[in-house]
Amino acid sequence: MRQVHPDENDYKSLASLKCPLCESTFNATSKLHEHIEIDHDVHLEVMSKVFESVDEFKKWKSVIEKENLTSFTIHRVNGNRSYYGCHRSGSSRLTGTGKRLKWSHSSKIGSRCPARIVATNIEGHITVDYCKTHVGHSKSIKFLHFTKEERDELAGIIKIGVTFDRILDEIRESVVSNENIHGLHIVDKRDLYNIVRDYELDRDVVHKNDAFSTEMWVQEQMALGEDSPVLYFKMQGCEKNDDLLKDDFMIVLMTKYQQDVLSKYAIDKVCMDSTHGTTEHDFQLTTMLTIDEFGAGCPVAFCISNRIDSVAISQFFKSVKGKMGPFPAKILMSDDAPTYINSWTKIMCKPQHHLSILKYIKLAAHSWKFWMLNNFMSL
Numbered sequence: 001m002r003q004v005h006p007d008e009n010d011y012k013s014l015a016s017l018k019c020p021l022c023e024s025t026f027n028a029t030s031k032l033h034e035h036i037e038i039d040h041d042v043h044l045e046v047m048s049k050v051f052e053s054v055d056e057f058k059k060w061k062s063v064i065e066k067e068n069l070t071s072f073t074i075h076r077v078n079g080n081r082s083y084y085g086c087h088r089s090g091s092s093r094l095t096g097t098g099k100r101l102k103w104s105h106s107s108k109i110g111s112r113c114p115a116r117i118v119a120t121n122i123e124g125h126i127t128v129d130y131c132k133t134h135v136g137h138s139k140s141i142k143f144l145h146f147t148k149e150e151r152d153e154l155a156g157i158i159k160i161g162v163t164f165d166r167i168l169d170e171i172r173e174s175v176v177s178n179e180n181i182h183g184l185h186i187v188d189k190r191d192l193y194n195i196v197r198d199y200e201l202d203r204d205v206v207h208k209n210d211a212f213s214t215e216m217w218v219q220e221q222m223a224l225g226e227d228s229p230v231l232y233f234k235m236q237g238c239e240k241n242d243d244l245l246k247d248d249f250m251i252v253l254m255t256k257y258q259q260d261v262l263s264k265y266a267i268d269k270v271c272m273d274s275t276h277g278t279t280e281h282d283f284q285l286t287t288m289l290t291i292d293e294f295g296a297g298c299p300v301a302f303c304i305s306n307r308i309d310s311v312a313i314s315q316f317f318k319s320v321k322g323k324m325g326p327f328p329a330k331i332l333m334s335d336d337a338p339t340y341i342n343s344w345t346k347i348m349c350k351p352q353h354h355l356s357i358l359k360y361i362k363l364a365a366h367s368w369k370f371w372m373l374n375n376f377m378s379l
Contacts, residue, residue: 020111020136033114036135044114044133050125057119057126062147064132069139071147072117080121086113088137109136154192155199164192164215165237193219218251229255232319236306242318243311249283250305250312252319262300262324266290270351271297271333272340274308284308286316310339317347331355 017026021040026032036042051057061084065071072084090108113136118129157167171187195201196216215235221228232252239246254262271289286308288301303316332351334340341354 018111020109020113029112029114029116032112033131036114042133042135044131044135046129046131049128049130051128053124054121054126057128058149061117062149064130065147068132068134070115070134072115082119082121084117084119086115086134088134089113111136113137151195151198154187155195155201158192158196158201159199164189165235167192214251227256229253231301231323232315242315244315248306248312250303250315252301252303252316254301254320254323258298258300259324261292261298262288262290262320262327265292265298266300266327266329268329269331269333270329270344272313272344273334282306286313288316288320308339310343313339313343314347317343321347 017029017032019025019032019035019040021036021042024035024039026035033044037044049060051060061072071087073087074082075085076083088107088109089112091110113134114131115134116131120127154167168187168189193216218230218233221230222233230251231254232250234240234242234244234248234250236247236249244250269291273287273289275285275287283304283306286303286305287299288303289297289299292298301316301320303312303319305312305316326348328349329344329351331353332341332344333355336356341351344351
């Protein structure tokens with residue numbers, strides 16, 4: 001049986017190695033390289049190197065990938081020899097079925113870039129044949145991949161509780177020139193969430209950073225679409241196109257069941273109640289409640305925020321109104337502060353009655369509060 005030289009067979013499929021500069025195809029890498037040099041007059045720079053260990057080889061590989069804004073992915077292993085090709089080589093994949101077939105967005109150029117690495121491991125020493133010339137594509141950060149080492153590094157940072165925004169800010173600030181840009185610099189929140197999923201950080205890690213845990217949970221809930229209980233969310237340090245300040249925090253929650261209760265009963269009575277110091281950050285919980293047909297108090301919406309004033313409460317009411325529309329409650333019950341009645345009148349409409357609760361009554365159970373509300377209905 002004839003033995004094929006490894007250089008002639010360094011990919012799984014050699015039926016069609018397409019030239020990146022024309023429509024010619026070849027069945028061997030060496031023939032493709034010869035064609036590019038002779039027919040297209042492109043010099044392919046080749047070099048050989050020897051490394052004392054696998055770690056030394058990996059460090060060198062990482063350096064050249066960053067320098068050339070590219071990535072070498074392993075295509076095949078034959079005994080002690082590994083073949084790496086440019087990640088831009090190959091064709092896009094079709095996704096979907098039937099009439100919904102479509103081309104996925106891909107970094108592939110539809111042909112074979114000649115750049116490659118052939119690494120041979122001889123008792124821990126790595127001998128490398130390296131073709132460093134890329135053909136058929138330009139340097140582009142857009143199509144870079146994260147290395148396993150970079151993903152491991154990000155997973156470690158996430159695991160200790162560093163927020164996504166902090167990670168992204170530090171990555172962006174590390175760019176001092178075009179020369180030091182590499183794959184890590186294009187990371188976004190989607191990539192970080194993928195790392196959380198792939199490393200199962202959301203299941204196995206109790207995050208010390210509440211902001212990170214909250215943001216991750218909100219992202220999961222928002223993915224539910226119309227069934228999401230999150231009506232509004234703003235992290236501290238982020239700016240939104242509303243009246244809240246950059247350093248404000250707010251999340252407004254309402255489940256599908258609460259929507260149904262609100263639609264059915266809130267036209268008569270709504271009660272607003274705030275509780276201070278619900279977390280170590282001294283965030284404040286504001287609850288919107290109504291009364292069902294049995295006279296039982298039912299919370300229909302929650303707002304956790306770092307402050308309770310007309311701006312914050314107005315945003316709470318806007319979020320509820322945006323989901324449910326305005327509802328003209330006959331009675332609004334709240335404490336003596338004008339924040340609730342003024343904001344409700346501004347965002348919803350002026351109620352027929354506003355019942356103020358004395359401070360000592362606020363210490364009582366909610367059942368007492370709603371008993372009072374029911375009795376005032378007869379006035």
